[in-house]
Amino acid sequence: xxxxxxxxxxxxxxxxxxxxxxxxxxxxxxxxxxxxxxxxxxxxxxxxxxxxxxxxxxxxxxxxxxxxxxxxxxxxxxxxxxxxxxxxxxxxxxxxxxxxxxxxxxxxxxxxxxxxxxxxxxxxxxxxxxxxxxxxxxxxxxxxxxxxxxxxxxxxxxxxx
Numbered sequence: 623x624x625x626x627x628x629x630x631x632x633x634x635x636x637x638x639x640x641x642x643x644x645x646x647x648x649x650x651x652x653x654x655x656x657x658x659x660x661x662x663x664x665x666x667x668x669x670x671x672x673x674x675x676x677x678x679x680x681x682x683x684x685x686x687x688x689x690x691x692x693x694x695x696x697x698x699x700x701x702x703x704x705x706x707x708x709x710x711x712x713x714x715x716x717x718x719x720x721x722x723x724x725x726x727x728x729x730x731x732x733x734x735x736x737x738x739x740x741x742x743x744x745x746x747x748x749x750x751x752x753x754x755x756x757x758x759x760x761x762x763x764x765x766x767x768x769x770x771x772x773x774x775x776x777x778x779x780x781x782x783x
Contacts (some may be wrong), residue, residue: 629747631655633679660779737762
C-alpha cells in the first residue's frame with residue numbers, strides 16, 4: 623500500500639475568539655499548498671482516498687488535493703487525536719492520503735515506520751509537508767519512501783521556494 627501523510631497547510635493563528643477546530647487556511651496557505659499539490663502530481667502520486675481531520679484547516683487542505691484525487695474525501699475523527707489502531711482500521715488498502723495535525727502526524731509516521739510513536743520528534747512536519755510511505759499498513763512495517771518538506775514540493779511543482 624502507498625500512503626501519504628500530510629500536515630495541513632498554513633492556517634489562521636490561534637485566537638481567543640475562534641475555536642482551534644475552526645481556524646481556516648490563510649490565502650498564503652491555500653496558494654502554497656496548491657503549488658505543493660502540483661509537486662505531488664509531478665511525482666506521479668494519485669490518490670484513491672483522502673482521509674482528513676474534521677478540523678477546518680485539514681478539511682480545506684484535503685479539498686486542495688482534488689487534482690491528485692480519483693476518489694473520495696473522508697472525514698476521519700481519529701486524525702484529530704494521537705494515533706491509535708482504530709485509525710488504521712478505517713483506511714482502505716488503496717493509495718490514500720491522511721491530512722492532520724502536529725504532533726500527531728509525526729507520531730503516526732514514527733509509529734508506522736519504527737513501531738513507536740514516541741520517535742515522532744525526529745519527523746517534525748512543516749505546514750503543508752508530506753511523507754510518502756509504502757508497505758503493509760501495520761505499525762513498524764511501512765517504509766519511508768520520501769520525506770517532502772513544503773518547500774521541496776513547491777519547487778517540484780514549478781513554483782519558487
